[in-house]
Amino acid sequence: MHRNDLPKILFEKIDDIVKPYPEYVEPVTQMIDNTAFFPGGKGLWLEIESDVLPSILVLGQDFSTVEEYQKMLNGNSSDLDCPTWKNLIKLFESLNIDLCRCFFSNVFMGLRKTKSMVGRFPGLKDKKFVERNLEFLSLQIETIKPELIITLGLYATKMVADLSPQDLINWKEAKSFKKIDDAVKYGVRFGNHKCNCVALVHPSMRPINVKNRKYKNYVGNDAEVCMLRDALANNYF
Incomplete structure (x- = not known):
C-alpha cells in the first residue's frame, strides 16, 4: 500500500460500516486537501512531500462541527490553526517525532451538528452508532498496523480500551482522565495485531x-514527554 492510498482506502469504507448516522451527526462528504485530521482531512502530514507509510496512529475524539468543516472545505479556515495542532506539533517536535510517520485520525466518524466543537461527541448517545464506530476503529488499526497508538483525551482513550479490554482494563474503567493509571501500555492486543x-x-x-x-518521577509536560519516549523506544512484542 502506498502512503497516499491510505486515506482513500479508509474513507471509501466509512459509510459501509458507520451508517446510519444519528440525527445530531452528519457524514463527511469529502476530504480536505490540506493537512487535517481524518476523516475531515486525509490524516497525513502534507506540509512536505513524503513516501513514508504511517506507523503511529494518533486518535482524537471527532473531527469538528459541520460549520467549521465547511469553512475548511471552502478555504476560509485551516485545521492547522487550532490549538490541538499547535500544541501537538510542539510536543512531537520536542521528541523529534517525524510527523510524516503519523496518521492523524479520530475514533468517531462524522461531524457535530452543534455550535461547539468541544466536549462529549453527540454520537455517544447512540449505542449502535458507537458500536459501528468501534468496528471502523478496528479497521483503521488493522489497515495501518501501527507500532504506536496515541490517544488524545478521555473519550478516545476509552474507545480504544473497548477494543482491547483485556490489556486496557484500567483505561476502560477510568471515570476521568485523572483516574487513568499506567498511561503507557506495551504489546496491547487488537485482534492479531x-x-x-x-x-x-x-x-x-x-x-x-x-x-x-x-x-x-516526572510531572506535567515532562511526564508526557517521558511517556512518549518510552513507548517509542520499547517494543515488548
Missing part, C-alpha cells in the same frame, strides 16, 4: 491539563 499505546491529555487544552500528569 500488537502495539504500544499512550494516553495523553487532549492537546486543545494541553497547557492547563498537562500539569496534572505524573509518570515515574
Whole structure:
C-alpha cells in the first residue's frame, strides 16, 4: 500500500460500516486537501512531500462541527490553526517525532451538528452508532498496523480500551482522565495485531491539563514527554 492510498482506502469504507448516522451527526462528504485530521482531512502530514507509510496512529475524539468543516472545505479556515495542532506539533517536535510517520485520525466518524466543537461527541448517545464506530476503529488499526497508538483525551482513550479490554482494563474503567493509571501500555492486543499505546491529555487544552500528569518521577509536560519516549523506544512484542 502506498502512503497516499491510505486515506482513500479508509474513507471509501466509512459509510459501509458507520451508517446510519444519528440525527445530531452528519457524514463527511469529502476530504480536505490540506493537512487535517481524518476523516475531515486525509490524516497525513502534507506540509512536505513524503513516501513514508504511517506507523503511529494518533486518535482524537471527532473531527469538528459541520460549520467549521465547511469553512475548511471552502478555504476560509485551516485545521492547522487550532490549538490541538499547535500544541501537538510542539510536543512531537520536542521528541523529534517525524510527523510524516503519523496518521492523524479520530475514533468517531462524522461531524457535530452543534455550535461547539468541544466536549462529549453527540454520537455517544447512540449505542449502535458507537458500536459501528468501534468496528471502523478496528479497521483503521488493522489497515495501518501501527507500532504506536496515541490517544488524545478521555473519550478516545476509552474507545480504544473497548477494543482491547483485556490489556486496557484500567483505561476502560477510568471515570476521568485523572483516574487513568499506567498511561503507557506495551504489546496491547487488537485482534492479531500488537502495539504500544499512550494516553495523553487532549492537546486543545494541553497547557492547563498537562500539569496534572505524573509518570515515574516526572510531572506535567515532562511526564508526557517521558511517556512518549518510552513507548517509542520499547517494543515488548
